[in-house]
Amino acid sequence: MDEQSAAYWKRNVKLVSVLVVIWFIVSYGFGILFVDALNSIEIAGFQLGFWFAQQGSIYVFVALIFVYVAKMNKLDREFGVHEDDD
Amino acid sequence: MDLTTLTYIAVGLSFALYIGIAIWAKASTTGEFYVAGKGVNPVVNGMATAADWMSAASFISMAGLIAFLGYGGSVYLMGWTGGYCLLAMLLAPYLRKYGKFTVPEFIGDRYYSKAARIVAVICLIFISFTYVAGQMRGVGIVFSRFLEVEILTGLIVGMGIVFIYAVLGGMKGITYTQVAQYCVLIVAYTIPAIFIAFQLTGNPLPQLAFGSTVNGTGEFMLDRLNQVVTELGFLEYTTTSKSTIDIFAITVALMVGTAGLPHVIVRFFTVPKVRDARSSAGWALVFIALLYTTAPAVGAMARLNLTETIQTGEVGDPEGNLVFEERPDWMKRWEATGLLSFEDKNGDGRIQYYNDANAEFAAKAAEFGWQGNELKVDRDIMVLANPEIAQLPNWVIALVAAGGIAAALSTAAGLLLVISSGVSHDLLKGTFTPNMTEGQELMAGRIAAAVAILIAGYLGYNPPGFVAQVVAFAFGLAASSLFPVIIMGIFSKKVNREGAIAGMLTGLVFTMGYILAYKGVFFDPIIANTPENWLFGISPEGIGAVGMVLNFIVAFAVSKVTAEPPEHIQHMIEDIRVPKGAGGAVDH
Numbered sequence: 001m002d003e004q005s006a007a008y009w010k011r012n013v014k015l016v017s018v019l020v021v022i023w024f025i026v027s028y029g030f031g032i033l034f035v036d037a038l039n040s041i042e043i044a045g046f047q048l049g050f051w052f053a054q055q056g057s058i059y060v061f062v063a064l065i066f067v068y069v070a071k072m073n074k075l076d077r078e079f080g081v082h083e084d085d086d
Numbered sequence: 087m088d089l090t091t092l093t094y095i096a097v098g099l100s101f102a103l104y105i106g107i108a109i110w111a112k113a114s115t116t117g118e119f120y121v122a123g124k125g126v127n128p129v130v131n132g133m134a135t136a137a138d139w140m141s142a143a144s145f146i147s148m149a150g151l152i153a154f155l156g157y158g159g160s161v162y163l164m165g166w167t168g169g170y171c172l173l174a175m176l177l178a179p180y181l182r183k184y185g186k187f188t189v190p191e192f193i194g195d196r197y198y199s200k201a202a203r204i205v206a207v208i209c210l211i212f213i214s215f216t217y218v219a220g221q222m223r224g225v226g227i228v229f230s231r232f233l234e235v236e237i238l239t240g241l242i243v244g245m246g247i248v249f250i251y252a253v254l255g256g257m258k259g260i261t262y263t264q265v266a267q268y269c270v271l272i273v274a275y276t277i278p279a280i281f282i283a284f285q286l287t288g289n290p291l292p293q294l295a296f297g298s299t300v301n302g303t304g305e306f307m308l309d310r311l312n313q314v315v316t317e318l319g320f321l322e323y324t325t326t327s328k329s330t331i332d333i334f335a336i337t338v339a340l341m342v343g344t345a346g347l348p349h350v351i352v353r354f355f356t357v358p359k360v361r362d363a364r365s366s367a368g369w370a371l372v373f374i375a376l377l378y379t380t381a382p383a384v385g386a387m388a389r390l391n392l393t394e395t396i397q398t399g400e401v402g403d404p405e406g407n408l409v410f411e412e413r414p415d416w417m418k419r420w421e422a423t424g425l426l427s428f429e430d431k432n433g434d435g436r437i438q439y440y441n442d443a444n445a446e447f448a449a450k451a452a453e454f455g456w457q458g459n460e461l462k463v464d465r466d467i468m469v470l471a472n473p474e475i476a477q478l479p480n481w482v483i484a485l486v487a488a489g490g491i492a493a494a495l496s497t498a499a500g501l502l503l504v505i506s507s508g509v510s511h512d513l514l515k516g517t518f519t520p521n522m523t524e525g526q527e528l529m530a531g532r533i534a535a536a537v538a539i540l541i542a543g544y545l546g547y548n549p550p551g552f553v554a555q556v557v558a559f560a561f562g563l564a565a566s567s568l569f570p571v572i573i574m575g576i577f578s579k580k581v582n583r584e585g586a587i588a589g590m591l592t593g594l595v596f597t598m599g600y601i602l603a604y605k606g607v608f609f610d611p612i613i614a615n616t617p618e619n620w621l622f623g624i625s626p627e628g629i630g631a632v633g634m635v636l637n638f639i640v641a642f643a644v645s646k647v648t649a650e651p652p653e654h655i656q657h658m659i660e661d662i663r664v665p666k667g668a669g670g671a672v673d674h
Contacts, residue, residue, distance in 0.1 A: 009663055013577075016175045023171050027164045032334050035157075039324065045297030045306035050324045053160035054152075054382040055293060058167050058375050065174045065368035072179075073361055081664040083359045 108251030119256030132369025142224025150468030152385030165340025222546025274489025319447025335628030343561030346569030566593030566633025589641030
């Protein structure tokens with residue numbers, strides 16, 4: 001693999017790692033592991049841990065994918081590995 | 087117009103639409119049959135994926151499950167959505183770049199091994215049949231409740247419809263019918279939810295009503311729900327009796343299982359470009375989230391409605407319970423199906439609904455003169471009864487019936503297609519009869535789809551006793567066998583044929599063995615299925631998470647001590663890691 005592709009791949013893996021960590025913290029962290037602690041906070045009629053488990057984590061999942069899409073499209077162009085527009 | 091006539095019209099119109107699409111989208115090449123010619127717009131594919139993914143279980147059962155599990159139901163909400171992040175970031179773009187037709191084909195090529203491909207096909211067929219039996223059952227139930235026909239008649243009609251558009255249209259036909267089915271099912275799901283949310287809280291958005299105050303009181307819905315259910319001896323709604331480790335493991339197994347399900351993965355083979363595969367996963371999750379963020383609100387509202395309908399006054403007040411003769415009409419209608427039943431154990435002519443398995447509360451209840459819980463409710467009726475509970479017009483009820491059928495048929499068709507491509511493309515063309523022409527392969531695919539429909543219909547009519555139990559299988563197997571080898575195939579250049587096969591078999595045997603030992607399928611369970619007996623406190627539903635970890639460990643260990651993958655495989659991996667150069671439809 002040439003240097004250019006190696007650098008592209010490294011950036012890709014780094015981006016995905018960051019997003020996967022957020023994914024994990026929001027669902028497994030807020031929604032499961034720390035749910036009891038967060039449930040002591042109540043906002044707008046929801047116990048916070050419960051809200052993350054049944055609503056918040058899903059909204060974050062959607063946002064994460066679109067962030068990934070935007071960042072990867074940019075990265076593809078930066079390294080000139082994007083697909084042609086037709 | 088009466089309900090039955092309206093339902094016939096709603097269901098009939100939806101069927102006419104599906105058939106019309108099938109005729110318009112007839113597949114004429116294997117590329118169109120397997121992957122819709124790789125020409126599907128990413129937003130359209132997202133919608134089709136959402137319908138493909140959301141089954142009869144999501145539409146009919148999930149909100150009811152959550153209503154009775156409370157916080158414990160979160161495993162389904164997070165588990166069945168979080169997998170799309172994994173799909174978008176770890177699988178879909180690379181598999182699209184790889185650019186052929188099936189998941190086992192990728193595994194066979196990447197691990198340069200027909201054995202690996204065959205193991206993958208076997209997992210795929212097992213997973214998909216388990217699933218499809220449940221879908222056909224769902225079709226039968228909706229037909230028998232709303233159209234008042236025999237389950238068998240309902241099944242045959244459902245099979246006939248799927249036959250027309252799956253066998254004729256292949257992936258192309260399925261894709262566009264799934265788009266129509268998504269529209270039907272999401273409208274049918276959200277309309278009653280909006281009305282109920284508005285009636286209960288004054289806020290029409292279920293996602294917000296969930297956290298609003300209940301009309302006529304200053305109390306937040308969830309606070310009130312917690313109070314109402316604990317007064318009757320049930321567990322607080324926002325907590326669970328499951329252990330944290332079990333909740334964690336089940337969520338992992340469902341998420342990873344979702345990302346490893348072949349009928350979902352293959353949808354990302356149908357878009358024109360790598361970047362479309364990425365965004366398409368995002369759109370799929372948007373469309374799924376519309377239903378999945380509504381479902382927990384529907385569950386909570388249904389639980390509150392049901393409890394307050396029956397417990398009309400103070401708990402313990404002799405006049406605090408619903409008089410049986412004055413019960414609402416929807417209860418009477420559902421009693422006829424046997425899914426709702428009432429037994430006046432203490433002969434007071436009123437209905438008592440409480441948790442008599444809670445010894446402390448049961449003792450207190452005995453002082454009130456209650457002699458046991460008197461109401462039995464099947465969880466599955468919650469969504470279907472919703473429009474009746476909210477006293478919505480009949481056309482809404484008819485729409486819900488059409489929605490339930492759409493959810494079941496769309497998933498069934500996607501599953502049948504991966505079964506047929508597994509047989510015609512991986513087993514026949516790829517392994518046993520490589521000299522087939524394209525026309526013969528297309529015919530083989532159609533015959534395989536037709537046979538699969540017949541088997542699915544049979545399984546739906548005579549569900550073997552184990553169907554409910556083997557759902558854990560489908561996710562456990564996908565998580566412990568297919569998902570790890572695909573990920574390693576993309577992200578590691580070191581994992582080789584020996585490692586992949588050893589890893590898949592370890593994950594498969596461990597997970598299957600564990601589920602069989604506790605659940606028994608063709609025999610009695612070997613070990614009692616109770617938390618004390620579970621490994622690390624993880625139930626059979628969550629054991630796929632452990633199987634997945636074992637698969638990774640074994641694959642890396644075996645690869646370390648055996649020969650590296652050959653040069654051309656390393657090039658293949660480098661190639662799928664960059665988007666540039668993804669071709670359109672590949673006919674080969």
